[in-house]
Amino acid sequence: MLPNIMSGFGSSGVTWERRSEKVSEIVAREIVRDIARRRPAPNSVLESESAMIKRYQVARGSLREALRILEVHGLIRMKPGPGGGPVLSEVSSRDFGRMATLFFQVLDIRFAELVEARLMLEPFIARLAAERHDPDDNEELRAIVRQGYEAQTTEAWLRATDAFHTKVLSMSGNGMLTLIACALKDIFTERASTVYVANEGGHIRDAHSGIAEAVINGDAETAERLMRDHLQGYAEMVAQREPNLMDEVVDWR
Template identity: 45%
Template sequence: MTTSGRSRDAGSSPRPIKRGAKVAEALAQEIVHEIVSRKLPPGTLLSSEAQMLEDYGVGRGSLREALRILEVHGLITMKPGRNGGPMVIEVGSRDYGRMSSLFFHIGGVTFRQLVEARLALEPMMARLAAERRGQELVGALADPETTHVEDDNEYFDATTDFHKTVAAMSGNPVLNLMSSSLEEIFRDQVSGLLSPKDERKHVLEVHTDIAEAIARGDAEAAEKHMREHMQEYADWVYSGHPQLIDAIIDWK
C-alpha cells in the first residue's frame, strides 16, 4: 500500500528556507531533510503543491524548480493523475554512478584511472567482508558446474551479483555505495565486453575461492584472490580492447 506523506505530523514544521538566488536548491535540500527525518519509504507521496507552497512559503516557480532538481537526481518522480504528485523513489548505486560519471567525464577521468580505482577498492572490500566472517555469500554463489556460462545474460547476472554482495558484506555503507557505483560505471564503459566464454568457468571458480576465504575469515586470502581476479579481467580488457585504456569516461 502506498504511504501518503500529505499529512504533516504535529511539531514537524519545515525549517525556514533561506532567501537568495538559490532558493530552489535550499528548498530541495529541505525536502530531502524531511524525507530522511520522517523516514519516508519509496512510494510515499509528498504534500500537494498547494500544501508545499503554504508550508515552505516560497513561490510556485521555486518549488517546481526544486522538485525538478530532486527528479533529475533520481530522488523523486512525478506521479501523474488526479491523485498524483511528487513521489519518493528508491535510490541506488546506479543513480550515484550516473551522477559520478558526469563529474568523471567533465574532469577527463580515463578508463585506466577507473580500473585503478577498482583495483584498489575491491580487494579492500573483500578483506573487510572476511573480517566480518560473512557466510551469506557462499550460499548465494552461482555454481560453476551448473551455470550456463555461454549465456551472456546468465553469466552477467552471476558476476554482477557476486561483486555487489561482496561490497554489501563489507559492512561500510559508504564504501559499498562507492564500490557498487564504480562497478556500474565500469560495466557501462566496457559496453557488455564480458570475459571470453572459455574463461568464464574459471571466473566463477575464482569467485568461489574468494567466497570461501571470506566465510572462513581469511582476510589475506580474500584480498589476494580479489586483487588477482580484478587484475586478470583488466589485463584482458587492456590487451583485447586497447582503445578503451585512455578513453574518457562517458556520462551515461
C-alpha cells in the first residue's frame, strides 16, 4: 500500500512532500527554512496569519499549531493586538540550553555530568580559539577582561565573567561547538550559586587574563591548559560550597 503523500510547494519553489506526520510540524519546518533564508532581524514581525495561510496553503488551525511549536522552542513570540503576530526572537544559547534540559531531566542526567562535559569541551574550544581566532576580536577580548578587573558590583562582575567565556567560545570558528558549550555554561551559571565567586574572584580575574593572552598570542596548548585549570578550580569551589548540587538531576526550567 502506498504511503499517504500530498505534494505541495514551499515558498522556495521547491517541491516538498507532506507525509503521514502532522501538517503543523511540516509547516513549522517551512517557516524555519524561510527565516533562515530571509534572515530577518530579531524582533521583526513576521507575515500576518492570512499571508501565512496563503503562503503555506494550510488551515488556520494547523498554522497556529505550527507557530505554537516555534514559540515553545523559543524561536518566536506572539505579539497581541493590532499590528501584532509572530515576532522573531533573538535566539540565544540560553534558549537552546533550556530546551536541552527537558531531555536532561528525562534521561536522568546529573549536574556532575554537565560539569564533566563542560570541563572536556570548553578547554578544547579555547585551543581552537587560539588557533583560529580573528585578530580583530583581540581588543574586545582584552576589554572584557578589563571589565572584570574594574567591576565594582556583583552584577557587573557576573556580566563580565559571562561575557569572557562567551567571547572565547565564539572565537573558535565553529558555531556548533560554540552553541553547545555556551548552553552548558548558561545552565551551570543559572544553577550554581556564583555570588561568592564575585567576592573571591581575584584569582579568577587573573585566570581570565592569562587565558585571553594565550588565545590572542595563538598559544593553543597554554590556552587549553589554563582554561582546564580555571574551570576545574571553579567546579571544585562550587562542589565544596554546594555538595548536594552535583548529584541533582538537571531539571527542565
